[in-house]
Amino acid sequence: MKSVENAPKIYVGTYGMYNSGSLFGKWFDLTDYAETKEFYQDCYEYHRNEFDPELMFQDWENIPDFLISECSLDDSVFQYFQASDEMDDDTAEAFKIYCEQISSWPGNGKALDEQVESFQESYRGHFGGSMRDAKVEYAYQYVDETGMLADAPSLLERYFDYEAYARDLFLEGYAEVDGYVFADY
Incomplete structure (x- = not known):
């Protein structure tokens, strides 16, 4: 991914917290991961205080909308960034x-x-x-x-x-x- 200022990032909270009136979450920098599995593992680890957290992507930067939604990240996202970095x-x-x-x-x-x-x-x-x-x-x-x-x-x-x-x-x-x-x- 080309530069730190243009790094793809996702603010990850959970639907449970959101429905309770909290926007508690964390910005995750996708440059820290090589694949979606690693990313999801870190997200679930961060939200381990919930029994069965349902992840909610509340905001994102430098990620095309066709690769992300409020509740999912396409498995091809890291391949896409690798190809576009070239x-x-x-x-x-x-x-x-x-x-x-x-x-x-x-x-x-x-x-x-x-x-x-x-x-x-x-x-x-x-x-x-x-x-x-x-x-x-x-x-x-x-x-x-x-x-x-x-x-x-x-x-x-x-x-x-x-x-x-x-x-x-x-x-x-x-x-x-x-x-x-x-x-x-």
Whole structure:
């Protein structure tokens, strides 16, 4: 996990304490654990004063919502962090968006290595730098990379409608979220 200030943390209490009017719990730093089993063991040990504690994740930081809920932590969370730690910050953010909004992982049933491979095939980059519209910026790059207008006379090339072409590209075949572009296959 990349840095201490961005470390994933969970405030763990119990439903029993919460229903009694207490928010008693503890912040657990996930960088201290290698797997969910260890994490849960520490949580139950901390709340050993209750007969059968039902853990309640009352707050969390730096953990994507698709990996955690009020009462559970996905078993893939440590693998996810390991994979995203191997990426630069921009790619890791794109991977998070891809998992959450494009392919609905881990609910899609793919193993993490399949998810990473699918992401790498789909991800086209982050756009929105020099232009206000990421879709149009991608359309310019796409046209250039494919050589679509390479044989067109330069006079005719000036009349190409990149905005309309971008609109068509993103109607079917591509998705854009916060400037990150993904192919839909």
